[in-house]
Amino acid sequence: MSHALSPIPVSPYTTGKPVVSVRGLVRNFGNGNVLDGLSLDLQPGTFTALLGRSGCGKSTLLRTLAKLDPAPEGDVQLPEERAVVFQEPRLVPWMRVLRNVTLGLRHPDAEVRGLAALAEVGLSHRARAWPLTLSGGEAQRAALARALVREPRLLLLDEPFAALDALTRMRMQGLVETLWRTHAPAILLVTHDVDEALLLADRAVVMADGKIAADIPIPLARPRRHGDPGFIALRSRLLAELGVDEEHLAAREPQRIDAKGTDTRAAGAKPGSYGLPAGAAAAPSL
Amino acid sequence: MTAAAATQTPGRRSRALILPAGLRRCVVPLALLVLWQASVGFGWISTRSIPSPSQILTAFWDLTVSGELAVHLLVSLGRVSAGLAIGVSAGTVCALIAGLSRRGEDALDALLQMLRTLPHLALVPLFILWFGIGETPKIALVALGTAFPIYLNLFAGIRTVDAKVVEAVSTLGLTRRELIAQVILPGALPAFLTGLRYALGVAWLSLVVGEQINASSGIGYLAMTAREFLRTDVIIVALIVYAILGLLADLIVRLIERRALVWRPAFIKE
Numbered sequence: 001m002s003h004a005l006s007p008i009p010v011s012p013y014t015t016g017k018p019v020v021s022v023r024g025l026v027r028n029f030g031n032g033n034v035l036d037g038l039s040l041d042l043q044p045g046t047f048t049a050l051l052g053r054s055g056c057g058k059s060t061l062l063r064t065l066a067k068l069d070p071a072p073e074g075d076v077q078l079p080e081e082r083a084v085v086f087q088e089p090r091l092v093p094w095m096r097v098l099r100n101v102t103l104g105l106r107h108p109d110a111e112v113r114g115l116a117a118l119a120e121v122g123l124s125h126r127a128r129a130w131p132l133t134l135s136g137g138e139a140q141r142a143a144l145a146r147a148l149v150r151e152p153r154l155l156l157l158d159e160p161f162a163a164l165d166a167l168t169r170m171r172m173q174g175l176v177e178t179l180w181r182t183h184a185p186a187i188l189l190v191t192h193d194v195d196e197a198l199l200l201a202d203r204a205v206v207m208a209d210g211k212i213a214a215d216i217p218i219p220l221a222r223p224r225r226h227g228d229p230g231f232i233a234l235r236s237r238l239l240a241e242l243g244v245d246e247e248h249l250a251a252r253e254p255q256r257i258d259a260k261g262t263d264t265r266a267a268g269a270k271p272g273s274y275g276l277p278a279g280a281a282a283a284p285s286l
Numbered sequence: 287m288t289a290a291a292a293t294q295t296p297g298r299r300s301r302a303l304i305l306p307a308g309l310r311r312c313v314v315p316l317a318l319l320v321l322w323q324a325s326v327g328f329g330w331i332s333t334r335s336i337p338s339p340s341q342i343l344t345a346f347w348d349l350t351v352s353g354e355l356a357v358h359l360l361v362s363l364g365r366v367s368a369g370l371a372i373g374v375s376a377g378t379v380c381a382l383i384a385g386l387s388r389r390g391e392d393a394l395d396a397l398l399q400m401l402r403t404l405p406h407l408a409l410v411p412l413f414i415l416w417f418g419i420g421e422t423p424k425i426a427l428v429a430l431g432t433a434f435p436i437y438l439n440l441f442a443g444i445r446t447v448d449a450k451v452v453e454a455v456s457t458l459g460l461t462r463r464e465l466i467a468q469v470i471l472p473g474a475l476p477a478f479l480t481g482l483r484y485a486l487g488v489a490w491l492s493l494v495v496g497e498q499i500n501a502s503s504g505i506g507y508l509a510m511t512a513r514e515f516l517r518t519d520v521i522i523v524a525l526i527v528y529a530i531l532g533l534l535a536d537l538i539v540r541l542i543e544r545r546a547l548v549w550r551p552a553f554i555k556e
Contacts, residue, residue: 066457083457090454094472094549103468104458130549146458 018077019044019153019186020065025074027060027210034060035072036210044153045184049197051242052207059158061207062190066156079154083147083185087159089139091131091146098127101146117149118142120182121175137168141175148179155185159192173199177222194238198231199224206241214241337519345519346526354508359527361503365421365496366489366531369428374485376429377436378478384437385444385474386466395441402434407495414499424496424504431492435484443477444470476550479543486535490528 020042027035034057042048052058063069064076066084091100102114118124121141131139140160147155157176161169177200180187191197197204198218206214216237220230305313319339325331326338333341349355380398383390406427413423447470455469497506505524512520 068453068457084454086450086454088450090451092451092455092469092473094475094547095468103455104460104464106459132549132551143454150458 016043018042019079020188021075021077022065023075025061025064025072025076027057027064027069027072033210035064037074038207038211040205040212042154042186042188044186046203047180047187047201048189048203048205049201050188050190050205050207051192051194051197051238052213053242056207057210058190058207062156062158062188065154065188079152081151081153082156083150083152083154084156084158085140085143085147085160087162089131089134089136089143091134091139091142093131095131096127097123097129097131097134097142100131100142101149103146105149113149114145117145120148120179121145136164137172140164140172144172144175144179148183151183152185155180155187157187157189159190161196162192176200194235194242195226197238198234199226204234204238206238216241334516334518337522341519342522342526345517346523349508349520349523355523355527358503358505358508362493362497362505362531365424365504366428366493369425369492370432370485370489372425372429373432373489374436374482377433377481377485378440380433381437381440381444385441386470398434398437402438406430406434407492410495410499419500423499424493424501427496428489428492431488432485435488436478436481439477439481439484440474443474443481446477447473475546476543479539479546482542483536483539486539487532490532490535494528 018041020040022038022040025035025038025040026033036057038057038061040061050058050061060069062084064072065078066082067078068084091097092103095103098111098114098118101117102110105113107113115124115127118127121144123138123141123145126134126138126142131142134142140163144160160176161172164172173196176187180200187201189197189201198220201218204214204216204218205212206216216234218234220228220234224231322336323338323340326333326336326341337345346355380394384394384398385391409430410423410427413426417423417426451473452465452469455465460468493504494506497504498510501507501510505527509521509524512518512524
């Protein structure tokens with residue numbers, strides 16, 4: 001029902017000319033370099049998660065790739081077709097949902113494309129609604145449709161699920177994965193949540209001190225489950241890269257994932273907590 | 287409590303409930319009106335101080351039938367419209383210049399913030415010297431008074447449009463002109479309408495003062511000449527007309543708000 005949006009004819013796992021190429025990126029906000037000679041390539045159609053402690057510069061990197069910050073030092077090659085989804089939906093409140101989605105589109109059939117994108121995120125019935133009447137999940141799906149309708153080759157996701165409740169977040173993660181499979185943009189997902197990175201991404205990039213500290217492939221079969229041995233092993237490795245002592249954690253938080261592999265995390269986990277319950281968040285000196 | 291009192295209370299309450307709420311609120315004003323009419327009728331109050339409600343109604347009727355009221359009303363409306371048009375335009379242009387560019391703000395804002403502290407009605411003597419006693423000082427007074435509420439509110443409105451939304455929209459490939467027309471100005475519209483409501487209030491006030499400068503027509507003139515002939519009834523008719531005009535203006539802005547701000551949760555009916 002959404003044939004207006006054709007998938008990009010590139011296999012998600014090709015290696016060749018990167019869609020994003022960053023060399024020697026430096027950004028300075030007065031007291032030290034936030035980005036310090038960072039280099040990163042993203043292959044077309046790949047799903048990359050960007051992790052790191054608060055203040056490691058990952059938001060700055062995303063803003064640079066979205067061209068929201070002034071031109072940086074260093075060489076940054078970006079595709080023209082870019083789209084961003086932020087933590088907040090950031091819809092224009094005085095435009096109906098469909099108008100928000102088609103805003104800035106120059107195609108003559110922008111409305112048709114907009115409706116197709118809304119159908120893909122399951123929001124057709126809200127096309128004529130005002131944004132302030134949407135629920136948090138609906139608004140974020142509208143923001144996703146707004147990004148999708150531009151047929152981006154690079155989709156930047158800045159903690160897009162952080163403000164959602166646990167159930168809505170799981171549904172949204174599934175939706176993003178489906179959309180990625182259909183349209184195959186290169187996705188860069190900034191997240192605080194190691195599990196989220198392992199569920200969705202092909203590759204986890206860990207940032208520290210304005211550089212890439214670790215670049216870890218995630219060769220797990222999909223659909224992925226929290227309880228799989230490969231998942232658990234990668235989870236330990238990522239947490240170690242992030243400087244989290246897992247044994248220390250395990251002692252405090254033994255029953256985070258239940259037998260069925262369902263996420264038992266409390267709703268609305270705060271960014272910065274790496275998906276840990278509020279009580280344990282402060283423990284490993286994050 | 288005695289049995290008699292106990293049985294009386296529910297009776298009284300049920301009688302009060304016969305009148306609907308809207309009507310109950312009218313009881314005291316209506317009683318005052320009757321008292322007023324009676325006081326004048328029995329000669330307790332001199333008609334030179336205040337005429338009876340029936341005399342005011344008669345004066346209203348006479349002025350309407352003779353067409354006098356319509357003529358003065360049109361003149362006053364003309365002055366307010368001209369002044370508002372100039373004031374709102376000037377305020378809007380200044381707010382756009384100062385709101386949309388840093389250089390514009392540097393050039394205009396300090397000056398306008400200084401000028402706005404001046405009570406504009408105090409400029410009447412100066413305006414008479416500058417513009418004489420014709421239409422110009424009256425319209426200028428309205429224009430000056432209305433420009434500031436528009437400027438202040440629209441400027442603040444432009445500057446307080448949600449920066450995060452603007453940032454998100456800036457990734458969607460809009461030109462600066464489209465961004466201003468489709469996002470920033472609609473975002474500042476609620477503040478503009480608040481300014482407009484203030485401006486309308488100031489406009490009537492300025493008109494009242496302006497029309498007492500040697501006018502030969504207008505509602506204010508009607509009141510001033512009535513004073514010379516001790517026609518308190520006509521003076522009160524003029525006051526009532528001012529009040530109705532103010533109410534109507536407010537109503538119009540409310541209607542505009544209802545149409546223009548449908549996206550606000552307060553206006554959404556679902």
